[in-house]
Amino acid sequence: MEHPEYLALAGGGVAAGIVLLVRGFLSYGSGMRVADTAPSRISSIAVGEVLVSGIVEPAEVTLVSPLQSEPCVYYRSAIGHSDGDITRTTFDEERAVGFRLRDETGDVRVFPRAARFDVPDCFDERDGSFGEGPPGLRLRYGSAYGPGTDRESQVAALLSVHPAAAEPSSGGIGGWSIARPTIGSSGRGRTYHEARIGPGEIVTIVGRAMPFDQLDDPTSADVGGAGDSLVDDPEIAADMAEARAAGLLADDAEDAWGNAAIPGFGIGRPVREPELDPAAHEPPLATPDDAARNERTFGIRPDALVLAASDEVPLIISIGTPMAVAGRSQRAFLIGLLGAILAIGSAMALALLLGGQLG
Amino acid sequence: MTPPTMAALFAVAVVIVVIGFLAFATYNAVVALRYRIDKAWANIDVALKQRHDQLPNLVEAVRGVMSFEQDVLTDVARARAAYSSAAPIPEQAAVSDATSTAVRSLFAVVERYPEVRSAANVLSLQAEIERLESMIADRRELYNDQVYRYNARIGQVPAVLLAAMLGWKARPFFEASDAERVRPETGLRPET
Numbered sequence: 001m002e003h004p005e006y007l008a009l010a011g012g013g014v015a016a017g018i019v020l021l022v023r024g025f026l027s028y029g030s031g032m033r034v035a036d037t038a039p040s041r042i043s044s045i046a047v048g049e050v051l052v053s054g055i056v057e058p059a060e061v062t063l064v065s066p067l068q069s070e071p072c073v074y075y076r077s078a079i080g081h082s083d084g085d086i087t088r089t090t091f092d093e094e095r096a097v098g099f100r101l102r103d104e105t106g107d108v109r110v111f112p113r114a115a116r117f118d119v120p121d122c123f124d125e126r127d128g129s130f131g132e133g134p135p136g137l138r139l140r141y142g143s144a145y146g147p148g149t150d151r152e153s154q155v156a157a158l159l160s161v162h163p164a165a166a167e168p169s170s171g172g173i174g175g176w177s178i179a180r181p182t183i184g185s186s187g188r189g190r191t192y193h194e195a196r197i198g199p200g201e202i203v204t205i206v207g208r209a210m211p212f213d214q215l216d217d218p219t220s221a222d223v224g225g226a227g228d229s230l231v232d233d234p235e236i237a238a239d240m241a242e243a244r245a246a247g248l249l250a251d252d253a254e255d256a257w258g259n260a261a262i263p264g265f266g267i268g269r270p271v272r273e274p275e276l277d278p279a280a281h282e283p284p285l286a287t288p289d290d291a292a293r294n295e296r297t298f299g300i301r302p303d304a305l306v307l308a309a310s311d312e313v314p315l316i317i318s319i320g321t322p323m324a325v326a327g328r329s330q331r332a333f334l335i336g337l338l339g340a341i342l343a344i345g346s347a348m349a350l351a352l353l354l355g356g357q358l359g
Numbered sequence: 360m361t362p363p364t365m366a367a368l369f370a371v372a373v374v375i376v377v378i379g380f381l382a383f384a385t386y387n388a389v390v391a392l393r394y395r396i397d398k399a400w401a402n403i404d405v406a407l408k409q410r411h412d413q414l415p416n417l418v419e420a421v422r423g424v425m426s427f428e429q430d431v432l433t434d435v436a437r438a439r440a441a442y443s444s445a446a447p448i449p450e451q452a453a454v455s456d457a458t459s460t461a462v463r464s465l466f467a468v469v470e471r472y473p474e475v476r477s478a479a480n481v482l483s484l485q486a487e488i489e490r491l492e493s494m495i496a497d498r499r500e501l502y503n504d505q506v507y508r509y510n511a512r513i514g515q516v517p518a519v520l521l522a523a524m525l526g527w528k529a530r531p532f533f534e535a536s537d538a539e540r541v542r543p544e545t546g547l548r549p550e551t
Binding site for chain 1: 361362363365366369370373374376377380384388390392395398399402405493494497498501502504505507508509512
């Protein structure tokens with residue numbers, strides 16, 4: 001064989017075509033579900049499978065996206081590191097919190113646990129030739145949760161002093177440092193991908209409407225957030241090992257909790273009676289307005305219908321109107337069919353190459 | 360087996376997989392559509408039954424004061440008596456329309472009787488029936504939309520090929536047929 005690279009190219013074409021075809025099949029299935037389900041008005045939804053479309057409103061909390069620090073109710077962010085021909089993912093996180101979906105007739109709470117999200121990337125960039133970060137990259141510092149949704153919290157957030165926006169050469173996420181590629185490392189750098197659903201965006205949801213008291217576990221309704229995927233990151237693990245070697249981190253949790261030995265700070269229960277400051281003021285009682293707002297934010301009637309995933313009906317949350325969602329899946333299916341043609345063509349070429357009739 | 364033969368077999372396999380997937384996905388989608396229509400209809404039926412159950416309370420609440428409005432009350436009672444959950448869908452649609460019209464007429468007449476209009480039980484019944492009327496309208500729209508999607512699906516390629524083989528037929532919309540529109544009393548049987 002004179003041209004092994006042709007063989008590799010043809011083999012790659014077969015593999016890529018099959019991957020595109022499988023992706024097209026998957027997208028076709030979810031797209032048909034959206035296209036074949038008539039949208040319900042939120043005020044008149046009944047128990048069972050429904051399709052609703054409306055505008056996202058935050059419920060109790062919002063998230064802050066890791067790469068662009070935008071408020072959202074869902075994000076999927078990834079950072080890839082290209083080193084020559086090898087690309088590895090150094091950061092990959094997906095998280096969602098419950099939110100409200102509103103249309104012209106009312107609103108409904110959505111519990112996104114176990115949901116499938118169909119949200120294309122809204123930030124898809126890579127480092128520049130000299131290692132500088134792409135425009136729009138504004139790495140998150142601090143908590144993954146945004147300020148509360150009530151007016152006072154929003155005002156307090158506006159009046160708070162926040163750390164300066166991330167410098168591209170010293171970025172960090174959630175307090176973890178991310179090493180940057182060195183200047184002049186041509187062909188090496190990071191790729192950044194972020195998809196998110198923010199307040200005010202239109203989404204289409206297919207899922208099961210059920211009374212709130214029939215949710216399996218309303219307290220664990222969010223996606224992500226429970227584990228710490230950063231610890232699995234080898235680069236961060238290396239940083240932690242370095243910090244541990246320098247004596248900045250305890251070797252284990254028992255050592256780290258050493259301060260618990262201080263009287264008054266025992267873990268689990270206090271070791272002595274608390275001394276109450278007689279000059280301290282009791283917090284004022286909530287006003288009726290505050291109570292009503294808190295009731296609206298946190299109180300859900302047991303019989304109120306909510307949207308959640310169930311064993312029979314998966315929850316699919318897609319950004320855009322139903323027509324846009326169906327159009328997106330149709331395009332993906334057409335690309336899948338083109339992938340099939342690519343796979344067949346590549347297989348033919350591969351056969352001719354192996355038979356010595358090409359190259 | 361020579362490489363060209365293997366490539367040809369691969370091509371045939373890919374085509375078969377694509378066609379098989381389309382047939383499988385289309386069959387499943389149409390079956391799901393049929394179930395969605397049944398569910399949408401069941402939801403309408405629930406609301407119709409609820410309205411059916413509330414109407415006697417409303418009539419009873421206003422009968423004493425509105426003894427001079429027997430025609431309106433009779434219309435409501437007659438429309439209610441015509442309801443049958445086993446009737447064909449177009450007939451039920453005609454009965455539902457007639458009931459809505461009779462109820463609207465009753466509410467219009469109630470406006471002329473301040474003592475009735477302000478009674479707490481009449482107010483709550485009126486609010487409940489208006490809620491049910493709104494729910495029926497919304498669910499009717501949803502049902503018709505679902506039927507439209509089903510009928511359109513089985514009329515298009517590739518489902519039309521399966522429809523011919525499997526005997527899938529178009530479903531009726533929840534609307535009064537032309538004949539019932541011409542003769543509005545057709546679907547209504549006098550109260551016995």
